[in-house]
Amino acid sequence: MSLLITNIKQLIQVHDYNTTIIKGSDMKKLPIIENAYLYIENDTIIEFGDMNDCEGFDAETVIDATGKLVLPSWCDSHTHIVYAGDRTSEFVDRINGLSYAEIANKGGGILNSAKTLQDTSEDELFEQSIKRLNDLIAMGTGAVEIKTGYGLTVEAELKMLRVIKRMKQESLAIIIPTLLAAHAIPEEFKTKKEDYITYITEDLIPKAAELNITNYVDVFCEEGYFSIEDTEAILEAGKKFNLRPKIHVNQFNILGGIALGVKYNALSVDHLEELNDDDIEALKGSDTIAVALPGCSYFLSIPYTQARKIIDAGLPLAIATDYNPGSAPSGNMNFVVSAACVKLRLTPEEAINAATVNGAYAMGISNMYGSITRGKKANIIITKPMNHYSEIPYAFAHNPVDQVIINGQLL
Numbered sequence: 001m002s003l004l005i006t007n008i009k010q011l012i013q014v015h016d017y018n019t020t021i022i023k024g025s026d027m028k029k030l031p032i033i034e035n036a037y038l039y040i041e042n043d044t045i046i047e048f049g050d051m052n053d054c055e056g057f058d059a060e061t062v063i064d065a066t067g068k069l070v071l072p073s074w075c076d077s078h079t080h081i082v083y084a085g086d087r088t089s090e091f092v093d094r095i096n097g098l099s100y101a102e103i104a105n106k107g108g109g110i111l112n113s114a115k116t117l118q119d120t121s122e123d124e125l126f127e128q129s130i131k132r133l134n135d136l137i138a139m140g141t142g143a144v145e146i147k148t149g150y151g152l153t154v155e156a157e158l159k160m161l162r163v164i165k166r167m168k169q170e171s172l173a174i175i176i177p178t179l180l181a182a183h184a185i186p187e188e189f190k191t192k193k194e195d196y197i198t199y200i201t202e203d204l205i206p207k208a209a210e211l212n213i214t215n216y217v218d219v220f221c222e223e224g225y226f227s228i229e230d231t232e233a234i235l236e237a238g239k240k241f242n243l244r245p246k247i248h249v250n251q252f253n254i255l256g257g258i259a260l261g262v263k264y265n266a267l268s269v270d271h272l273e274e275l276n277d278d279d280i281e282a283l284k285g286s287d288t289i290a291v292a293l294p295g296c297s298y299f300l301s302i303p304y305t306q307a308r309k310i311i312d313a314g315l316p317l318a319i320a321t322d323y324n325p326g327s328a329p330s331g332n333m334n335f336v337v338s339a340a341c342v343k344l345r346l347t348p349e350e351a352i353n354a355a356t357v358n359g360a361y362a363m364g365i366s367n368m369y370g371s372i373t374r375g376k377k378a379n380i381i382i383t384k385p386m387n388h389y390s391e392i393p394y395a396f397a398h399n400p401v402d403q404v405i406i407n408g409q410l411l
């Protein structure tokens with residue numbers, strides 16, 4: 001199978017060597033080729049270059065991209081798209097003045113989603129979740145991390161993992177599963193949290209690891225959820241099964257989760273709506289990437305991550321949707337790229353780097369995804385006609401995507 005895309009107005013994120021992470025001031029650079037071609041064989045990027053040098057390709061399919069741009073598919077490194085039902089009524093409660101914490105304290109929030117998920121059959125959960133996945137693929141996402149965490153029991157968490165595995169089998173998209181082992185404290189453990197931590201470390205994590213579906217472990221390290229000590233106990237248990245941390249930290253309060261994540265060689269620390277200088281220092285020299293989730297800040301009306309502080313300190317940044325029923329019910333990476341420019345004050349180049357190569361890094365797949373590089377997988381967006389890639393964030397809440405190619409297949 002071979003595919004040739006011709007007359008591309010701008011071919012974006014072109015790297016001759018295999019770029020796997022982009023940090024600091026390098027994030028301002030976005031290599032492009034104007035008037036380009038791209039040649040794909042099977043699932044792999046084989047060649048690209050100036051349209052004037054496009055000779056000798058005998059492709060089965062040719063797409064004329066006159067007036068359009070081509071870029072790597074979005075790499076969404078933080079989602080919770082396996083859930084049941086929705087939380088529309090809590091959305092209305094918040095409009096009427098209740099806070100996220102107040103809703104959670106009266107049994108809403110994560111506990112509400114957990115109850116619905118526990119009562120939903122595995123097939124029904126799959127059907128609801130695959131629909132969300134297909135929606136976000138159509139919006140240009142080619143690789144996506146999916147967390148568990150709405151189970152809160154071993155049984156329901158394993159159900160979530162099996163659903164993610166089935167999505168992986170039935171979808172072309174690249175799916176990276178994460179065991180969100182500690183997301184909230186179930187009602188029945190409210191007065192004996194230690195017992196729940198033991199349940200997670202001695203029951204859930206070993207049983208989940210046995211399924212061999214995930215390489216990552218996540219904890220919601222936050223006041224009213226899991227403390228630094230709890231988080232450390234869970235990361236320690238994960239480590240025994242080679243589960244690398246990707247953790248929720250600093251969403252509402254700074255507990256020291258970033259330094260703890262770095263200590264455990266976390267692949268990513270996510271949210272960071274609250275951030276101090278110690279956090280920045282902790283990230284320096286580490287292999288841990290910060291992930292900002294502007295859709296969550298937008299939806300909950302909480303501070304936006306101070307992304308400038310992170311990038312200006314020479315650090316890498318990724319951006320993701322956080323798609324979930326409570327704090328970010330949207331999987332639109334185009335909106336996230338735009339919000340990163342408008343609210344995080346990233347340049348379009350920085351935002352696109354954060355949503356492609358760096359997003360792939362935050363899923364451990366940037367050696368194969370996230371840039372237009374010979375030998376990488378052909379995960380590609382062909383945009384609607386436009387003149388410049390800055391129009392993607394500029395035209396906020398528009399859909400710039402015309403066609404998507406995943407692993408060489410045109411959808």
Ligand code: NIG
Pocket residue numbers: 109110113220248251296322324325326327328
């Ligand atoms: O990333 N912060 C924790 N987890 C999710 C939201 C969970 C929910 O409200 O359902 C998040 O924002």
Ligand code: FE
Pocket residue numbers: 078079080248322324
């Ligand atoms: Fe999240």
